[in-house]
Amino acid sequence: MTTLTFEDFPPGRFGSFGPRHVTREEILAFATEFDPQPMHLDEEAAKQSLLGGLSASGWHLCSIMMRMMVDGFIGHAASLGSPGVNEVRWLAPLRPGDDLMLDVDVTEARPSRSRPETGIVMFRCTVRNAAGLALCEMVSPIMVGRRASAGAGQGG
Amino acid sequence: MNFFEDIEVGQRRELGSFTFTAEAIKKFAAQFDPQRFHLDEEEGRKSLFGGLAASGWHVGSACMKLLVADGQRRAKEAAARGETVAVWGPSPGFRELRWIKPVLAGDTISFASVVEQVRTSDSRPQWGIVQARNTGTNQRGELVFSLLATAFVPRRGAGP
Numbered sequence: 411m412t413t414l415t416f417e418d419f420p421p422g423r424f425g426s427f428g429p430r431h432v433t434r435e436e437i438l439a440f441a442t443e444f445d446p447q448p449m450h451l452d453e454e455a456a457k458q459s460l461l462g463g464l465s466a467s468g469w470h471l472c473s474i475m476m477r478m479m480v481d482g483f484i485g486h487a488a489s490l491g492s493p494g495v496n497e498v499r500w501l502a503p504l505r506p507g508d509d510l511m512l513d514v515d516v517t518e519a520r521p522s523r524s525r526p527e528t529g530i531v532m533f534r535c536t537v538r539n540a541a542g543l544a545l546c547e548m549v550s551p552i553m554v555g556r557r558a559s560a561g562a563g564q565g566g
Numbered sequence: 567m568n569f570f571e572d573i574e575v576g577q578r579r580e581l582g583s584f585t586f587t588a589e590a591i592k593k594f595a596a597q598f599d600p601q602r603f604h605l606d607e608e609e610g611r612k613s614l615f616g617g618l619a620a621s622g623w624h625v626g627s628a629c630m631k632l633l634v635a636d637g638q639r640r641a642k643e644a645a646a647r648g649e650t651v652a653v654w655g656p657s658p659g660f661r662e663l664r665w666i667k668p669v670l671a672g673d674t675i676s677f678a679s680v681v682e683q684v685r686t687s688d689s690r691p692q693w694g695i696v697q698a699r700n701t702g703t704n705q706r707g708e709l710v711f712s713l714l715a716t717a718f719v720p721r722r723g724a725g726p
Contacts, residue, residue, distance in 0.1 A: 443627075443631070444627040444628070444630055445627070445630050445634055446638075447634055460718075461656055467627075468656075468659075469627045470627075473594075473599070473621075474598065476598050476621070476623050477597070477600075480599060480601060485600065485601070489601060490614050491601075491603070491614060491615065491665075493664065493665060494664040495660075495663035496661065496662070496663075497659065497660070497661045499658065499659040500656070500658060
């Protein structure tokens with residue numbers, strides 16, 4: 411598979427990825443390890459919470475979004491990692507059994523000043539459930555190698 | 567857990583520490599972020615990170631783990647004193663997450679949380695909105711992680 415470089419990420423819609431099915435078991439496993447709050451672990455307690463039923467940890471949703479990004483395009487891009495995330499908005503609960511789709515837009519792409527062999531691509535990612543409801547939105551830059559240097563040290 | 571009225575700008579809590587073993591880094595990455603520098607020592611050394619590096623989402627999730635443990639510890643203490651325990655609402659999100667330095671295999675990160683802003687909610691008068699800067703510092707005293715978190719916190723006596 412051809413390695414995607416900075417030049418392959420012009421501003422605009424990049425693509426949609428998925429579906430990714432999310433099971434009750436994985437919601438419970440993540441929450442047990444990283445976010446053991448009742449609304450992520452216990453059906454009855456979750457019904458009493460503002461979320462109105464069992465829902466995944468927001469960090470689980472972000473981690474699943476990352477995996478969908480890696481499977482969708484980062485896994486075959488000259489990715490050098492990310493310096494951070496401008497914003498994450500948790501808009502609606504992720505429920506057991508949801509099938510997720512990921513919409514990816516590039517909002518900005520510019521060469522790095524400090525590392526001219528790389529570029530910085532600003533992504534806006536939206537995770538939706540099967541009904542099309544947006545569950546999570548993220549704006550985050552990723553450093554991507556430029557074509558002239560993509561062969562050096564990237565290893566494909 | 568505290569009520570909105572108990573929270574003041576500048577309050578700082580030490581949340582405890584988390585050690586990122588190579589095994590845990592690879593396990594998390596295999597599941598959620600299978601990029602080569604998160605999965606393999608040699609690939610990590612060749613990357614900008616300079617070693618097997620934890621996924622940034624692993625670092626954020628570890629911070630969440632310690633925040634939840636701290637909240638549960640405080641709730642238990644409040645209950646032991648016979649106080650009403652405040653039940654915080656779900657978070658609407660966060661801003662300004664910075665992965666400042668790589669978290670490498672063997673690193674121990676100490677997390678802390680400092681309140682930066684408190685305000686009441688116009689649309690939900692029974693809730694206050696608290697913004698806190700959550701940070702992670704490695705065993706050499708270097709800041710490696712920072713994020714501005716938002717939480718809905720119940721106001722005292724407002725009822726459910």
